[in-house]
Amino acid sequence: MGLTETLLHYITELISFLGYTGVFVLMALESMIAPVPSEMVMPFAGFLIYTGEFTLLGVMAASTLGSIIGSLASYWMGRKGEIVVLRFGRYLMLNPHHLEWTEAFFRRYGSRTIFISRFIPIVRHLISIPAGLGKMNLTPFLVYTTIGAAIWNMFLAYLGLKLKEHWEIIHHYSHTLDIVVVAAGVVGAAAYVFWWRRRVKNRKAIEPNPMAQ
16 A cells, blocks of 8 residues: 555545544644645545535535634744744845745735635645745635635535545546646746736836936
């Protein structure tokens, strides 16, 4: 049995033993830095909805609450991380200017970033930490975390419900989907950087040069 199969086995055993509490704990870990893929947790929960052991409302409540708690834990880790950056940042090639940039970014784009990140592999495990580091306002952080997590969790649960005993297929194909999503994100980020740099260049070109006056 490989590592993936072992992890899948323990996830299904935990949910079978603890019920909704298992879903809650696993999704809390998934929203932190623990390597617990939601693609393994939620489709199985959806299958248990099909068998009648779980209800749709119960799965939604347990998984969403777990995602919120895990995200909050990571958020506060980020808030405490400011001390680390200020004290040891020079050893990590970080300085207070990076904190200022992070704060400015989450002040302006925090809501949409948190929401979109819930659908991006790897990023959704980590995004709450920089949100805390950037001192994002807690209310929009919670609102967009809740909405994004609920949509993603229930999407996976719905797939598990429809696939029934074949719910494990989702896990087998999730890696391909993750690659597609990450590739699209990289292309989008590159396009944005190109657009932003071109905008700055054009703005500088039309601004009067005071040295020429």
